[in-house]
Amino acid sequence: MRIKIANIISGKDQSHTETQHPTIFHELLESNLPPHEKSIDRLGDEAQLMIGAGLETTAWTLTTISFHLINNPSILHKLRSELEAAIPDLTARPDSRFLEKLPYLSACIQEGIRLSYGVSSRNPRISPDKTTRYKDFEIPAGTPVSMTIVDVHHDENIYPNSRAFIPERWLGNPETGNGASLNRYFVAFGKGARSCLGVKYVYLHYCAMTETVWMRGT
Numbered sequence: 001m002r003i004k005i006a007n008i009i010s011g012k013d014q015s016h017t018e019t020q021h022p023t024i025f026h027e028l029l030e031s032n033l034p035p036h037e038k039s040i041d042r043l044g045d046e047a048q049l050m051i052g053a054g055l056e057t058t059a060w061t062l063t064t065i066s067f068h069l070i071n072n073p074s075i076l077h078k079l080r081s082e083l084e085a086a087i088p089d090l091t092a093r094p095d096s097r098f099l100e101k102l103p104y105l106s107a108c109i110q111e112g113i114r115l116s117y118g119v120s121s122r123n124p125r126i127s128p129d130k131t132t133r134y135k136d137f138e139i140p141a142g143t144p145v146s147m148t149i150v151d152v153h154h155d156e157n158i159y160p161n162s163r164a165f166i167p168e169r170w171l172g173n174p175e176t177g178n179g180a181s182l183n184r185y186f187v188a189f190g191k192g193a194r195s196c197l198g199v200k201y202v203y204l205h206y207c208a209m210t211e212t213v214w215m216r217g218t
C-alpha cells in the first residue's frame with residue numbers, strides 16, 4: 001500500500017483516471033489538510049480506518065444478527081410478527097425512521113451489535129499532558145487507559161446470560177442490577193469525543209436491511 005500511495009502522490013499512478021469514482025487517497029490529497037498531514041503513513045492509516053470502520057464492522061454485525069435470527073426460530077417469529085403487523089402492505093417501502101421506532105426490530109439490532117464487537121482489542125486513551133484522577137487513583141500524563149468492549153458486554157452482572165442472543169433485555173427502559181440504565185453499559189461504539197462517527201447511519205440502515213431480508217427474503 002505504501003508503494004501505491006507514493007505512486008499516487010508522485011503522479012506515476014494514474015489509475016484513478018480510468019474509474020468513475022474518486023478514491024480515498026485522491027480526496028485526502030486534494031483536501032485542505034496541511035502538507036505534513038498528507039504523509040504516506042497518514043494516508044495509509046486513514047484508508048485502513050475507513051475500510052475497517054465502515055465496511056468490516058457493518059458486514060460482521062449483519063452476519064451476527066442473521067446468525068442469531070436463523071438459530072432462534074421463536075425470536076425470528078416474533079420479529080416477523082412485528083414487521084407484518086407494522087407493514088401489512090408488502091409493496092410498501094417503509095422509511096428507516098419508521099422502522100427505527102419498531103421496538104422488537106430495534107431490540108434485535110441492539111442485541112446483535114452488542115454481540116459483534118466492532119473493536120475487540122483494547123481501545124486506549126492517553127491524556128498527553130494532564131494527570132487524570134479517578135476515585136483514589138492518580139493516573140500520570142502519558143499513561144494509556146483502556147477497556148475492551150468484549151469485557152463490558154460479557155459482564156454477567158450487567159448482561160446476565162451474556163453469550164445468549166436475548167433482544168428482550170433491551171425492551172422498556174432496562175436497568176442493570178445497580179439501577180443504572182443498561183444503555184450506559186452499551187459500549188459497542190465506544191464513548192466520548194472519539195466514539196464511532198457512523199452510529200446514526202448504522203441504526204437507520206440496519207433497520208432497513210433487516211426488514212428487507214426478514215420480511216421480503218431478498
Ligand code: HEM
Pocket residue numbers: 053054055057058061113117118119123187188189190191193194195196197198199201202
Ligand atoms: C455496527 C457497526 C459499527 C461498529 C460496531 C463500530 C464501532 C466503532 C468503534 C468501537 C470505534 C472506536 C471508538 C472509540 O475509539 O471510542 C469506531 C470508530 C469509528 N467508526 Fe465505527 N462502527 C461501526 C460502523 C461504522 C460505520 C458504518 C462508519 C462509517 C460510515 C464508521 C465510522 C467510524 C469512524 C470514522 C471512527 C473513528 C472515529 C474517531 O476516531 O474519531 N463506523 N467505530
